[in-house]
Amino acid sequence: MSPKPEGSRPADPTQSSGGVLTEEPPAASAAARQSARPVGSRLLERLIPRPATADGGGVTSLDRSARRRAFVGQIGVPLMGLALIVVFSLIADNFLTGSNIKDIFSQAALPLIVATGLTICLSMGEFDLSLNGVAGLATVLMAVLVARKGMSPLLAIPLVLALGVGIGAVNGVLVGYFGVAALIVTIAVNSILQGWEFVVSGSVQIFGGFPPGLVSFARGSVLGIPTLVLIAAAVAWLAWVLLERTTLGRHLRAIGGNAEAARIAGVNTARVKLAGFIITALLASLAGLLFAARETNAYPLNGLDVLLPSFAACFIGAAMFKIGEFNIPGTIVGVMIAQITANGLILLNVATYASYFFQGIILLIALLFARVVVTGGRST
Amino acid sequence: MTAIEVAGVSQTYPGVRALTDVSLALSPGEVVGLVGHNGAGKSTLTRILAGVERPAEGRLLVAGEEQSFHGPQDAIEAGISVVPQALGIVPTLTVRENIVLGVPLQRRLGGRSRKSAIGRDELDARVSTVAEQLGIAGELRRDGRDCSPSVQRLVMIARALLRRPSVMLLDEPTAALHPEEAERMFGAVEALRAEGMALVFISHRLDEVLRISSRVVVLRQGRVVAETEPSALTKSSLAELVAGRELHDAPAAAAGGGAAHARETILRCEGLAVAPSVQDVTLDVARGEVVGIAGLDGTGCGTVLRAIAGLARPAAGSILLNGVAIKPTRGAAVEAGVAFLPDDRVHNGIVPDMTVAATVTLGGDREFRLRRWLPVLRIRREAQTVDGLLDTLDLHPRGAARKRVKFLSGGNQQKALMARALNQGADVYLFDQPTEGVDVGARQELHRHILQLAKEGGAVLVSSSEPEELVALCTRVLVMHDGRITRRLTGTQVSETEIVHASLVGAA
Numbered sequence: 001m002s003p004k005p006e007g008s009r010p011a012d013p014t015q016s017s018g019g020v021l022t023e024e025p026p027a028a029s030a031a032a033r034q035s036a037r038p039v040g041s042r043l044l045e046r047l048i049p050r051p052a053t054a055d056g057g058g059v060t061s062l063d064r065s066a067r068r069r070a071f072v073g074q075i076g077v078p079l080m081g082l083a084l085i086v087v088f089s090l091i092a093d094n095f096l097t098g099s100n101i102k103d104i105f106s107q108a109a110l111p112l113i114v115a116t117g118l119t120i121c122l123s124m125g126e127f128d129l130s131l132n133g134v135a136g137l138a139t140v141l142m143a144v145l146v147a148r149k150g151m152s153p154l155l156a157i158p159l160v161l162a163l164g165v166g167i168g169a170v171n172g173v174l175v176g177y178f179g180v181a182a183l184i185v186t187i188a189v190n191s192i193l194q195g196w197e198f199v200v201s202g203s204v205q206i207f208g209g210f211p212p213g214l215v216s217f218a219r220g221s222v223l224g225i226p227t228l229v230l231i232a233a234a235v236a237w238l239a240w241v242l243l244e245r246t247t248l249g250r251h252l253r254a255i256g257g258n259a260e261a262a263r264i265a266g267v268n269t270a271r272v273k274l275a276g277f278i279i280t281a282l283l284a285s286l287a288g289l290l291f292a293a294r295e296t297n298a299y300p301l302n303g304l305d306v307l308l309p310s311f312a313a314c315f316i317g318a319a320m321f322k323i324g325e326f327n328i329p330g331t332i333v334g335v336m337i338a339q340i341t342a343n344g345l346i347l348l349n350v351a352t353y354a355s356y357f358f359q360g361i362i363l364l365i366a367l368l369f370a371r372v373v374v375t376g377g378r379s380t
Numbered sequence: 381m382t383a384i385e386v387a388g389v390s391q392t393y394p395g396v397r398a399l400t401d402v403s404l405a406l407s408p409g410e411v412v413g414l415v416g417h418n419g420a421g422k423s424t425l426t427r428i429l430a431g432v433e434r435p436a437e438g439r440l441l442v443a444g445e446e447q448s449f450h451g452p453q454d455a456i457e458a459g460i461s462v463v464p465q466a467l468g469i470v471p472t473l474t475v476r477e478n479i480v481l482g483v484p485l486q487r488r489l490g491g492r493s494r495k496s497a498i499g500r501d502e503l504d505a506r507v508s509t510v511a512e513q514l515g516i517a518g519e520l521r522r523d524g525r526d527c528s529p530s531v532q533r534l535v536m537i538a539r540a541l542l543r544r545p546s547v548m549l550l551d552e553p554t555a556a557l558h559p560e561e562a563e564r565m566f567g568a569v570e571a572l573r574a575e576g577m578a579l580v581f582i583s584h585r586l587d588e589v590l591r592i593s594s595r596v597v598v599l600r601q602g603r604v605v606a607e608t609e610p611s612a613l614t615k616s617s618l619a620e621l622v623a624g625r626e627l628h629d630a631p632a633a634a635a636g637g638g639a640a641h642a643r644e645t646i647l648r649c650e651g652l653a654v655a656p657s658v659q660d661v662t663l664d665v666a667r668g669e670v671v672g673i674a675g676l677d678g679t680g681c682g683t684v685l686r687a688i689a690g691l692a693r694p695a696a697g698s699i700l701l702n703g704v705a706i707k708p709t710r711g712a713a714v715e716a717g718v719a720f721l722p723d724d725r726v727h728n729g730i731v732p733d734m735t736v737a738a739t740v741t742l743g744g745d746r747e748f749r750l751r752r753w754l755p756v757l758r759i760r761r762e763a764q765t766v767d768g769l770l771d772t773l774d775l776h777p778r779g780a781a782r783k784r785v786k787f788l789s790g791g792n793q794q795k796a797l798m799a800r801a802l803n804q805g806a807d808v809y810l811f812d813q814p815t816e817g818v819d820v821g822a823r824q825e826l827h828r829h830i831l832q833l834a835k836e837g838g839a840v841l842v843s844s845s846e847p848e849e850l851v852a853l854c855t856r857v858l859v860m861h862d863g864r865i866t867r868r869l870t871g872t873q874v875s876e877t878e879i880v881h882a883s884l885v886g887a888a
Contacts, residue, residue, distance in 0.1 A: 247745050247755035250738055257731035264691060264722050264729070265800065266714035266743030325733055 164285025791822025
C-alpha cells in the first residue's frame with residue numbers, strides 16, 4: 001500500500017508530456033463518485049476514512065481501487081473468524097458452550113503471550129525464530145528446578161525469566177551491535193537452545209513432583225477467569241502501552257518503519273534492538289515456564305509449538321486496526337482465529353494430522369487477506 | 381549525412397520551460413560534448429533523444445528522415461542507445477554474464493523465439509567484438525564485483541553496444557573515476573568514434589569535455605548558448621558560458637572586511653577529512669549566520685554535514701561546538717544541540733506510518749514523559765506542544781499533529797522535520813537540500829523560516845545543489861571541488877554565476 005506522500009517528489013515530467021489521454025480530472029471524478037455511490041462504499045468510507053491531505057483537498061493518497069482492496073482485506077479476516085464460529089457451532093453442538101469458550105481462551109493464553117513478544121520484535125522490523133527454543137528450554141528448566149531439585153517457584157520463576165533475558169540479549173547484541181541477520185542468528189540460537197534442553201533434562205521426561213501451589217495457580221481461576229488468561233491479558237495490555245505510549249515503543253516502531261530516519265533522528269538503533277529482542281525472549285520464557293506449571297510434565301522438544309502460530313497471528317494482525325503495522329489488538333485476533341480453528345477441529349474429532357492440514361489452510365487464507373491489505377495485492 | 385538530428389525542439393513542463401528552440405545534429409564519427417548546469421536542459425534533451433518524452437514542438441530526424449518516437453523502444457530500433465549514469469552491474473555475475481544480461485536468446489529446442497532474439501553463436505561473436513572494441517576482452521570471466529569502476533562502466537557501454545547502435549549518449553561516464561581510470565574510458569570512446577559512431581558525452585568535467593569532444597554544445601536555461609570547436613575554448617571560458625554572463629575578477633573589496641561586530645563562533649571544523657572523498661575541510665559558522673556549502677554532486681557537501689551531525693565518522697580533524705569537541709555519534713550530536721535535516725526526506729527523514737507528533741518528538745521526547753524515570757508519554761500534551769510548534773512554522777491546516785506524516789505534502793513534511801529541530805532546542809542547524817522536491821510556495825516559506833532561525837540566534841549551514849537557493853539564504857558560501865573547499869565567497873561574491881563557476885573549475 002504505502003501511498004506516496006503528495007508532492008514529495010518533483011512531478012515526473014515524463015507523465016505529463018506523454019499523457020494526452022488522461023482520465024477525467026480528479027475533482028470531476030470525485031464529484032461523480034459522490035452522487036452515484038453504491039451502499040457498500042458508504043460503509044467503506046466509515047471503515048477506511050479518506051485521508052485528508054494537509055493542503056486541504058487535492059488528490060488523496062489512497063485511490064479508489066486501493067481503498068476497495070483495503071476494505072476487502074480488512075473485513076476479510078474478521079468475516080473469516082465469524083464464519084469459522086458459525087460453521088463450528090452448526091456442526092459441533094458443544095462448540096458454543098460456556099465451558100468450551102472458556103477452554104478456547106485458556107488454550108489461547110500462552111500462545112498470546114509469545115505472539116505479543118513477537119509483535120514487538122516484528123514492529124522493529126526484525127525476526128525471532130528462536131521462540132520455540134526459548135519457550136522449550138524455559139519449560140524444561142522450570143520443571144527441573146521445581147520438580148526435580150525442589151526449588152521454590154518464587155526463586156525458580158525469576159531464574160527462568162533471567163535466562164530468557166540472557167537469550168534475548170545474545171540475539172539482540174548479535175543483531176543490533178554486530179549487524180548479523182536476525183534470520184540466521186535466531187535459527188542458530190534456537191538450535192543451541194534445543195540441544196540444551198536435553199542437557200538440562202538429562203534427556204528424560206520430567207513429571208510429577210510439581211509443587212501443588214504452583215499447579216493450582218496455573219490451572220486455577222480468579223472470579224471464574226483462568227489465571228493464565230488474566231496473565232496473558234495483562235501482558236498484552238502492557239505491550240500495547242509499551243508500543244503505543246512509550247519512548248521505547250516509538251523507537252521500536254520508528255526503526256521498523258525507517259531505520260535510517262530513526263538513526264538520523266538520534267535513536268540509538270542498536271540499543272533499541274537489544275531491548276526489543278530481550279522483551280521477545282522474556283515473554284517466550286514466561287509462556288514456557290507457565291506451560292510447565294500447567295502441564296506438570298516436560299520433555300525436550302515437546303514444549304509449546306508457538307513459532308508458526310505466532311508469526312501467523314502477527315501477520316494476520318497487521319491487516320487489522322492499524323493497517324500495515326504490527327499491532328497488539330490485531331495479534332490478539334490472529335491468535336484467537338488460530339485457537340478457534342484448532343478447538344473446532346478437535347470437537348469434530350478430526351484426526352490430528354488432518355487438523356494440521358486444515359489449520360495450515362485457514363492460516364494461509366487469513367494471511368492472503370492480510371497481504372492484500374498491506375500491499376494492495378501487488379506481488380513485489 | 382547526420383545520424384540523428386533535432387530541429388527547433390521545445391519542451392514545457394507545468395510551469396517550467398525546459399527547452400526552447402534547441403537544434404542539434406550528430407554525425408557519424410564525432411563526439412559532441414554536452415555541458416550545462418543543473419536544470420539547463422541536458423536531461424530533457426537526453427530523454428527526448430531516448431524516446432522517453434516527445435517534444436512539444438520541433439522535429440526529430442533519424443538518418444535524414446523525420447520520425448517521432450512513441451517510446452524508448454522506438455529510439456532503440458532507430459539505433460540510439462543511452463548509457464545512464466547509475467551503475468547497473470550485478471556484482472555476483474561475470475563481466476560476460478553482465479554484458480548479455482537481458483538479451484533475448486533464440487530457444488534451443490525449437491520453441492517460438494522473440495523477433496529480436498539472437499542465436500548463441502551470433503551472441504558470442506558480438507560479445508567478443510564489443511569486448512575487443514572496449515578493451516575488456518581479458519576481463520570477460522571476472523566477477524562484476526572484482527572489476528574496477530571504469531570496467532564496470534565499460535560493461536554498461538558494452539551491454540548497449542550489443543544492440544549495434546549508431547548513436548550513443550553517455551551520461552557522466554567518468555563521474556567518480558580516477559584520472560587513470562577515466563583515461564581508459566577515453567580510449568574506448570575514441571575507438572567507438574573511429575569506427576563511425578556518433579557519441580554524446582555529457583559531463584560536468586570541463587577539461588575532459590574539451591579533450592574528448594570534436595564539438596562542444598553548451599545549454600543554459602533550456603537554450604543552446606554556444607556550439608563551437610573545443611580549440612576555441614579554455615576551461616575558464618567554457619565555465620563562463622555554462623554559468624552565464626561574463627565573470628569579472630572577484631571583487632576583493634567585499635571580502636575580509638569583517639570583524640566589525642563581535643562574531644560568536646558556534647560551530648567550527650578544523651582539517652576535517654571523511655571517507656571517501658572529503659579532505660581538509662575547515663569552516664566556522666557564527667551565531668545568527670547562514671553559511672552555504674556548494675559543489676557538484678558527489679563532491680562531498682552532504683558528507684560534511686553528516687559528519688558534523690554525527691552520522692559519519694571523520695578520519696581526521698575535529699568538530700567543535702562552542703569550542704568543545706563532540707563525540708562522533710548522532711546521539712551525542714543531538715545532545716550537544718546539532719539539528720540535522722537530511723536530504724531525501726522519504727528515505728532519511730520520515731517514518732511514513734508515524735504521526736506527525738511522533739515524528740517531531742522522535743529522539744527528543746523527554747519533556748512529555750510521565751515521570752523522569754517512567755518513559756510513558758503524555759500524548760495529549762505532546763500533540764498540543766507539537767501543534768504549537770507547527771503553528772509557528774505556518775503549517776496549514778492546523779492541528780496536523782495526530783495525522784500520519786505520510787499524508788502531509790512534501791513541504792509540510794519538511795516543516796515537520798524542521799519542527800523537530802526546533803523542539804530539540806538546537807544551536808546549530810544543518811540543512812541538506814532543504815527544499816528538494818518542494819513546490820515553489822513551500823520553498824519560499826521554508827527559506828523564510830531558515831532565515832528566521834538564524835535571526836533567533838541559530839548557526840545555520842545549508843548544502844544545496846541549487847545556487848539560486850544559496851544566494852537567497854547565505855551571507856557566505858563555501859564551494860567544494862573534489863572533496864575540498866576551493867573557494868570561499870562572501871558579500872557581493874555570493875552570486876549564482878560565481879557559485880556555478882567555482883564548483884566547475886575548482887581552485888581558480
